[in-house]
Amino acid sequence: MAVKDIYRRFAAIVKSAAWLGWQLESNWADPWIFAVITIIRPLASLFIIIFMFRFALGPSASADFFNFFFIGNVIYLYVYNVLFGISQVIFEDREHYEVIKYIYISPVNWYLYFIGRGFARFIVASVSCAVTIAAGALFLPLKFGMSAASVPTFALSFAVGLVSIFFMGIIMCALTLVMARHGxxxxxxxxxIFFISCGVIFPISALPEWLQKISAVIPVSYWLEISRRLILGTDKTIDGVWHGISTGALMARLGISTVVLFIFSILFFNYMSMLARSKGIIDRTTSY
Amino acid sequence: MSMNELIKNLRGIWARAYVRIVGVNREPSWLIFELFFPLLPICSFAFVYKSMNAPSDYLGFVILGGAMTAIWMNVLWGMAAQFFWERESGNLTLYMLCPMSTMAVLVGMALGSGFSTFFRVIITFMIGKLIFGITLHVASYFWLFATFILTIAAVFSLGMMMASFFLLYGRDAWNILTVFMEPVFFLSGFYFPVKTLGYPLGALASLIPITLGLDAMRQLAFKLGPDTAFLPVKTEILILVALSALYLAGAKYLLKKLEYIGRREGRLTLRWQ
Known part of the structure; x- marks a missing residue:
């Protein structure tokens, strides 16, 4: 089979799975109800932090704090949605709709199928993200200073960071395949864990030292710091952990860790699929 | 209600509560997920205050609020959505066939969940207190405990009311329940005193019993609590009692009404909605 045909076939699987995922996410309600539900949760999360700042700091809250947590909060929408969404697919297909066996015996690549299902959550996260940015612009003293020259680097870091989350989602999904109840x-x-250890809403430097060392090797931490630097147009943020490390070095770390995650996700997913099949638990339902 | 019926209903309540109480002992893995998981956001929000060099009582506010999320999550997913799972697994029909009121099932669920949640909240709070070294200044242990119990009672009454909707609705109601997570964490002041919202919004949020329960407990447990009070403790306790009675009556009314509609439209056995 030519490379072009393989690409087309893979793209078709991802597209079909993404469409299926989108239908499952959205077809239970009128579009406007779905839209309200999609935007209300991230807005509430944003307001929780805003009011925490307001309570603790009053009017003296500096723009640096707001910028820091706001960017972290927006990026985290993708982390949570994609990571949770992909592993949730196993439960939906296996326990709720009981269709996983039919998908398993169909001529689709399972790995790509789950990636495709994750795309639906990516769309939901993007809508939430857009609303959060609009709300942030309205209610917060944000000061962004991204230069035109930084846009391609930002786009690249965003794409790589996002892809790394998809690979992590596949690893979670693989674990869920062999778990009955707790996936x-x-x-x-x-x-x-990512929320607390990657400096989403507070600097990693506020964590205990032993935890800072772990935080500094998680790809999401690199992604957040790169995004903050590029969006704010600065070479360092209020997080002291990253001082002395250039944006280029962070990009390299993000790229390398994503490649490692990609290879590991394929190996791990294949191993877990085989394990689930050998144990006869691929279509197990636990009514839990 | 005759004595015979009363005994049957009491047995039904105990039977439904028993499963939840015993289930806790038979599922030790809950310790990891149901204690560890709520600790993560609690720690995150506590670190936010820590990064601002806020007083340690603020960290205490977050830890208490975070521990109380266990109650709200249990009400949403263990109470309100329970009839959805029961219908999916076929148990709902069996409940209807039993010679007891459906209300007894709900009361049993609430009692069972309330029992297990009670310990979860206390353990989560103690772990958080230990991690962040929070000092309590309890004004009255009796009233603190009474407020905690009243809050659980009022919140579970609300959960019983919400549960009746699942006799009719399926995936739509399940999805709508997700809206009651972060927005309620925000409105009820889980991570900051509700007074910060201002009185009009705070008054609206008081319809969720956990709002006033949390505010009263913060006033009773922390030195800075009274400075951030939304209403006096006694007023909040009285409102909690009134809300418990109101939601319990509402649950009884809605359960009867929606069960009737469910039977008439044949939706009690409908799966994969």
Whole structure:
């Protein structure tokens, strides 16, 4: 089969899975109800932090703090949605709709199918992201200074960071394949770990030192710091952990860790699929 | 209600509560996920205050609020959405066939969940207190405990009311429930005192019993609590009692009404909605 044909075939799988995912995400409600539900949660998350700042600092809250948490919060929308969304697919297909066996025996690449399903959550996250940015621009004293020259670097870091989350989602998905009950909680927990350890709403330097060392090797941490630097048009943020490390070096770390994640996700997903099949638990339902 | 019926309903309540109480002992893995998971956002929000060099009582506010999220999550997913899962697994029909009121099932669920959640909240709070070294200045242990119990009672009454909607609705109601997570965490002041919202919004948020419960508990447990009070503790306790009664009556009314509609439209056994 020619490379072009393989590409077309892979693209068709991802497209079909993404369409299926989108239908499942959105077809239970009128579009306007769905839109309200999609935007209300991220807005509430944003307001929680705004009011925490307002309570603790009053009017003296500096723009640096707002800029820092706002960018982290927006990027995290993708982390949570994609990571949780991909592993959730296993539960939806296996336990709720009980269709996973039919998908398994169909001529689709399973890995690509799950990537495609993750795209639906990516769309939801993008809508939430757009609304959050609009709300931030209205209610917060944000000061962004991204130069035109930084746009391509930002786009590249965004794409690589996003892809790394898809690969992490596949790893979660692979684990969920062999878990009966706790896959759901596991992906929530991993998202929660990233929320606390990657400096989403506060600088990593506020964490205990031992945790800072772990935080500094997670791709999401690189992605957040690169995004903050490029959007704010600065070479360092208020997070002291990254001082002395150039944006280029962070990009290299993000790129290398994403490649490692890609290779690991393929190997791990294939191993877990085989394990689930050998144990006869691919279509197991637990009514849990 | 005759004595025989009362006994049957009490047995039904115990039967439904028993599953939840015993289930906690038979599922030790909950310790990891149901204690560890709520600790993550709690720690994150506590670190936000820490990064601002805020007083340690503010960290205490977050830890108490974060621990109370267990109650709200349990009400949403363990109470309100429970009839959705029961219908999917076929148990709902069995409940209807049993010689007892559906209300007894809900009360049993609430009691069982309330029991397990009670310990979860206390353990989560104690772990958080230990991690961040929070000092409590309890004004009255009796009233603190009474407010905590009243809050659980009022919130679970609200959960019972919400549960009745799942006799009719499926995936739509399930998705709409997700809207009651972060927005409620915001409105009820889980991570900051509700007074910060201002009185009109705070008054609206008081319809969610956890808002006043949290505010009263912060006043009773922390030195800076009274400075951030939304209403006096006694007023908040009285409102909590009124809300418990109101939501319980609402649950009874809605359950009867929606069960009737569900039976008439044949939606009680409908799966994969």
């Amino acid at each position: 759901n909680m596991m992906s929530e927990s991993v998202s929660g």
